[in-house]
Amino acid sequence: MIRIIIAEDQKMLLGALAALIDLEEDMEVVGRAGNGEEAVNLVKLHNPDVCIMDIEMPGSSGLEAAEQLKGLDCKVIILTTFARAGYFDRAVKAGVDGYLLKDSPSEELSSSIRSVVSGRRIYASELVDEAYNTSSENPLTDRESEVLVLMADGKSTKEIAGQLFLTTGTVRNYISAILDKLEVSNRIEAITRFKEKGWFK
Amino acid sequence: MIRIIIAEDQKMLLGALAALIDLEEDMEVVGRAGNGEEAVNLVKLHNPDVCIMDIEMPGSSGLEAAEQLKGLDCKVIILTTFARAGYFDRAVKAGVDGYLLKDSPSEELSSSIRSVVSGRRIYASELVDEAYNTSSENPLTDRESEVLVLMADGKSTKEIAGQLFLTTGTVRNYISAILDKLEVSNRIEAITRFKEKGWFK
DNA sequence: ATTACAGCATGACAAATGTCATATAGGTCA
DNA sequence: TGACCTATATGACATTTGTCATGCTGTAAT
Numbered sequence: 275m276i277r278i279i280i281a282e283d284q285k286m287l288l289g290a291l292a293a294l295i296d297l298e299e300d301m302e303v304v305g306r307a308g309n310g311e312e313a314v315n316l317v318k319l320h321n322p323d324v325c326i327m328d329i330e331m332p333g334s335s336g337l338e339a340a341e342q343l344k345g346l347d348c349k350v351i352i353l354t355t356f357a358r359a360g361y362f363d364r365a366v367k368a369g370v371d372g373y374l375l376k377d378s379p380s381e382e383l384s385s386s387i388r389s390v391v392s393g394r395r396i397y398a399s400e401l402v403d404e405a406y407n408t409s410s411e412n413p414l415t416d417r418e419s420e421v422l423v424l425m426a427d428g429k430s431t432k433e434i435a436g437q438l439f440l441t442t443g444t445v446r447n448y449i450s451a452i453l454d455k456l457e458v459s460n461r462i463e464a465i466t467r468f469k470e471k472g473w474f475k
Numbered sequence: 476m477i478r479i480i481i482a483e484d485q486k487m488l489l490g491a492l493a494a495l496i497d498l499e500e501d502m503e504v505v506g507r508a509g510n511g512e513e514a515v516n517l518v519k520l521h522n523p524d525v526c527i528m529d530i531e532m533p534g535s536s537g538l539e540a541a542e543q544l545k546g547l548d549c550k551v552i553i554l555t556t557f558a559r560a561g562y563f564d565r566a567v568k569a570g571v572d573g574y575l576l577k578d579s580p581s582e583e584l585s586s587s588i589r590s591v592v593s594g595r596r597i598y599a600s601e602l603v604d605e606a607y608n609t610s611s612e613n614p615l616t617d618r619e620s621e622v623l624v625l626m627a628d629g630k631s632t633k634e635i636a637g638q639l640f641l642t643t644g645t646v647r648n649y650i651s652a653i654l655d656k657l658e659v660s661n662r663i664e665a666i667t668r669f670k671e672k673g674w675f676k
Numbered sequence: 677a678t679t680a681c682a683g684c685a686t687g688a689c690a691a692a693t694g695t696c697a698t699a700t701a702g703g704t705c706a
Numbered sequence: 707t708g709a710c711c712t713a714t715a716t717g718a719c720a721t722t723t724g725t726c727a728t729g730c731t732g733t734a735a736t
Contacts, residue, residue: 286554289581290491297494353487380490415713428664431692442692444715450694460722461693462663463629616683632723643722645685651724661692662723 277322279305281313283331310339329354340368372396412473478523480506482514484532511540530555573597613674
């Protein structure tokens, strides 16, 4: 019997996934978590074979949880909406055993679980393509990223300058560099692009 | 036997919901759709008792589909992530019989289905509160909304002016009015606010 | 018919934004 | 030790953005 823990903050999906898995005769859901921290606790408590994990959850994310579970012999499968290279890279670095998309057909879930248990790694094909083709690191320096985050929050140049103890000229210069590096021509496009690429946080 | 059609673009959730519903002895999933248009066709074809519908789907949305199904005697339940007043208002106007959130516990799904079949209406409580307290109409005129949409796309004043055959002065004036009405002080905040309120489209 | 009002449109002006040249501090590598 | 690079920081300048006063519709109310 494959013993499974699911971590997912949308309760409807959490319940539905549990129903789906419990239909399989060789699988059993032994715990349900609503965030990353709960998931880590449940895994330590129940010692399951597999933990299925969403990424975006309130409090600690699925990626943080996956990083903490590295080393334990519970296999981790990430199940998320987001086909972003940034998330995928980080998940691979955390040593996850599978990365599925919520867009994938539901039949793939049970087969992926069995594959992972038998030692293989399963990555949604869309992601592997993307990782090879378009995967790119965030080209912004720490300082620039800091500025962009404040900017995305709707702050004006003056407010950003105040918060970072810089002159407005300096902040405008950073923004100019950001626009240049992201190959866009105004703040709004920069924010959109940054989000698209999965570079937030 | 309650006959049900589900429309949901995330295949994983679609499959899992179907599994959840098929566990109930008095319910049966007779069709699955990946967008609003498919859902309408399937309803006309199979004449089910209930159609469960996501809002944000590629192509035609769940709200458009619900509007088209008004009058048929298939009950419509909206099942979405978004607790936005804008969506909720529009759904109520379209005469939907239920509005559930993906954050609601999965046990509520089957009980809600039985309720709407017996003629009641079921709205997630979070929404009713919000509708009474904060529900508000989009205060922008059509022209202003048009400008905001282009602006959210990252277009510059000049590009917007070109596209709408206006001078840049006029466009800037509209934007000024938009900022005023949304009570914000720059374009980025205006876009964020507009999204928050669920006023997009 | 007159008034009042809302939406649409514009240009003048002031303020914020984006670009560029420039300067310093720290790192690396030949 | 230089030569070179990168990240950080700034101010001068031109452009873009936001505000305001103003005029022109159409239409609803008196």
